[in-house]
Amino acid sequence: MNTPDEILQLLKKYNKAVEGEIDVFLKKGKAQKKGGASDMYGMMRYFMGFTDETFTGPKVYGGKRFRSALCLLIADLYGAEKGKKVALKGAASLELFHNFSLIHDDIVDKDPLRRGRPTVWKLWGADYAINTGDAQLILSQQKALEACEVDAKRGVEMSRFLLEKYLEVIEGQHLDFSLTALKIEDPRVNEKSHYEMIGKKTAVLIGAAAVTAGIAAGKSREERDMLWKFGYSLGMAYQLNDDIVSIWGAPEMTGKISFNDLREKKKTLPIIHAFVKLSEKEKKEFGDIYDKEASLDEEDLKKILAYLESTGAHNYARKQVLAYLKRAETAISNLSVSKEGKERLSNLSKLLLVEVKK
């Protein structure tokens, strides 16, 4: 049950479970059906990949739904029926929340495409996208609270835990805006603030997915702490790896132009590391290139790449990814699940690391 094919089958099974839970939920909504002027729940179903922009077409690719799959796999490994039922509500909540955050992110980032399809704001305008995202955020809370019908105590605990983590994700986006607005030589742009930002923006939700399964199954504080360490470390490895790929990944792999993150002057770990290592004179030249209004031209690009090379930035970032992966593996080995279960968890986790932004 642990070959790559079997892992993909497993992912498919969990996707089916969580999609059923969410699509039935969204279909109940009926904000405005009169004459089909517009349809808020249809917009959500479109973005989740349950239909096309006419709200009548068939299902399409809606993302890997990794967070919910991780939560459901761990609940499966713990085995208890009640825990699995509570976890399904939590998994659906996580997926609704994650996609809500993308709907709003796409407005802010002015991204016209997501998973190869036009984004909500691009199709229907920013007003509808803000509004639809707000509704989906509320639905994600409703879904978590539904778990109270299975077990009131666990339902409340899970809901409060998820709200706390959801808030941290929003804080992470705020941090992202704040840091992006600063110049590369600003002392507030440093490894620590960068780790805090990607931790909140990305790793928290993957950590939350793991812990949700632990709360659902009524596991001890120690077990939950181990689940957090696992999920959070995995999330950090994922984001740091993604940042490496977004600089050095081949365009056919990333779906973006080469050196995309450099052209957009993003201040990810390799950049922050390189800048610290430079002499004062080099820092000045680096800053002159990276802080200017216009995007980088080919000449600028060459210079920045040379600095990344001379400071060993690629290797440094790669080391951090491996360190986080090791932490995640150590946490897995300490979980109270079978040896085969640990293997499966480890194999599912690897699916995240090969995923590349499209």
Place this chain on the structure above:
Amino acid sequence: MNTPDEILQLLKKYNKAVEGEIDVFLKKGKAQKKGGASDMYGMMRYFMGFTDETFTGPKVYGGKRFRSALCLLIADLYGAEKGKKVALKGAASLELFHNFSLIHDDIVDKDPLRRGRPTVWKLWGADYAINTGDAQLILSQQKALEACEVDAKRGVEMSRFLLEKYLEVIEGQHLDFSLTALKIEDPRVNEKSHYEMIGKKTAVLIGAAAVTAGIAAGKSREERDMLWKFGYSLGMAYQLNDDIVSIWGAPEMTGKISFNDLREKKKTLPIIHAFVKLSEKEKKEFGDIYDKEASLDEEDLKKILAYLESTGAHNYARKQVLAYLKRAETAISNLSVSKEGKERLSNLSKLLLVEVKK
């Protein structure tokens, strides 16, 4: 305890209670304080009226906080200590939610001012305003769930009830966008769809404020239904009255230019009513004016006002306000509170009707 002055004192008391609850809560947040680059919780505190845009100034006017005051007054009338404690969490949640919805509304409507101060998007940009609103929406759920610490069962019931109503408010905004995009002669623009829209957008949250007190106090289904009838009817009367004032109210009263809603070609009840009453020929002329891209000039304005006059639109809308007020009064008379309590509720309600958009 029921003179106008005493009622204002009462409002002040409830405002103080709910502001304490919310401000302490917001002060706990620390998304990004490093060097003060920006401050998400500061933006919320600014918008709520707890500080100025430097996040250091004193309290300013932050709205009447009618919804929370209504909830707290009813909880007071029911008297039970536990009910009052649960209601305070619900009241704070309602106020956080209402203000979240205004932060996002201001982006959509491009409003530069709210309560005489620059809006969040105007000061910090739409990106921060979307983000800050999202965080405040999550905080409003957290606040409701805090009631579980007082009484788990009522806390869950109240949270689920509020989420359901919050979702309806978002649906109401969606309906508002959809209806605004249609031409005046579109059959989907009618009294029924207009009532549905303002019901969801405005009346639902005032109904929810009243029912929240009933849930907090553990009241019967019948009592809660009566609270809903009261709050919802009051909310409808408020919105319909507001629409009348926005057409015929004196500029010094509304804080807007005269006939503001007509110039903006809003399709409120007086307009919908007038259009229905017109002959086919008149409908054509009305539509030509009201559906064109440009805003109305003085000549257009005169024609529309003449149509409103000839169809008795002012009087018709006024009648609807009075009918809803009567319903609200009937519901009050059926509540299980003292005669003096009913009077107080009725007097507090009147504060809403004289409120005019600023």
